[in-house]
Amino acid sequence: PVTRREFKVRAYQAFDIIFDDIFLFPLYHDVCAVIFLSIGLDESWEWPPFFGPITEAYTMRRYWSHFWQRTIYRSFGTHSSLFLRKVLRIENQRTAFARIVNAFGVFGLSAIMHAMVSAKEGGQCAWGRSMLFWIYQPCAFMLEEAVQAVWGRLKRGFGVKESGLVKGLQRVVGYCWVCAWLLWIAPTRTNSLVNCGIE
Template structure:
């Protein structure tokens, strides 16, 4: 770490940025340790290192600070599940392999590496298979699967490039801008572009990794179900977050929420309050992950607190939604295309209404602008001859 300070933060030189991921090594080694007491020590070391980097250090780019902080907290919650709340060597194993105690030493290392990085548990005995998109069939063959990933990558790139073109050309998306400044129609488009920025960026990475790993024979097509369930799943807010959106956080959010509700608060299964207690705890923990990311970008609590509010309001909307659905069933209203169409409108309306609570401080701080500086653009290159366009300031 560099001793130099900027605004009270320790500056991490670019050459030392990879050292930020030393906690990933600690996590992997901790999984190989049989003693719970020692695993807890490893976990506390991770907490100390990640707390320092997230709150007291910077890599010099607020957008990168945001991404790293989100990664740190997600990893800590996953490590809490695997190193503290469970005995990983006893409880977790790949479905196609024997349990940990029967693995040779080199496979134990691979087991620990994959367990610490496979956020959805694909191919493991703890995968929440019912909420994931269907696994591709291995019978499709390697090259057909790779071709499909190439198409997915290209589609995600074009949509992402269109979204970035919008960000570059609209002052509302620039530092100091506001999603509200151009009226409700543009607000809806900006919110859609914000979620596209997250989702299609993740699809780019996922499709690339899937294609490369299957092409090289490292994994099978069945190990790579799609990352998102698709908007067709999102006819309720509950299903938007639980089925349509990525499920990378499900395991550690659910495990930690259940620990708090059942072990600390002592609420037993069968208690009608348990479902909603764990719902609010899950969104509170998700809010905490994103709160740290927002704080790392903004370096003040006010804007970060709005991030937490956004996620807690999702739980409140789902509570209201469950009441409305139950009331509708009592009136004899049955599921059908018209009901689902109304559900899609309901979901979009709530996202457009609530998302700016989260995004406004980030946009004003330049989150969208910082994340995509002078990237290659196929859309603007063909359209305007600007292959590495910057953000346009003529509207300000």
């Protein structure tokens, strides 16, 4: 069982991972936007908001695809898609299997990139362990897809209509799930970095 102290530590770790980035990255982004827009090098459409609306983060897949900043996603997504097509010979990348393999590729590359940054900051001992935070993310996607499939069958079986109330309840459950996942997964990143003296 999780003690009250452990819950507080996990909550702090999840909060720490998210909120530093939510406040700092948009600040850098906005300062650069003001500079480049004011000197006429860019147009406003080239500087969309850095993060999406947090209200869209009611699954972990949506957390990463609709809310979280996607500065490196296009690059990692392209490399992962090429690997699927050229190495694994998976042409149809819209299947559930291809999407999961692609997600593991994207988050695997992200894990390597974040581990390299940690190592550069002096945390060579965190190299493998801090990567687990990123590698585990697609596992949440698989769990979500399984639960959504079962829930969809149950709704059809019991004749539950997709009303506003049902959609609202699904979102509330989704937000609780996202919070629970982040509380559970945060120590896989933070503890290894703390043990190496980085955080």
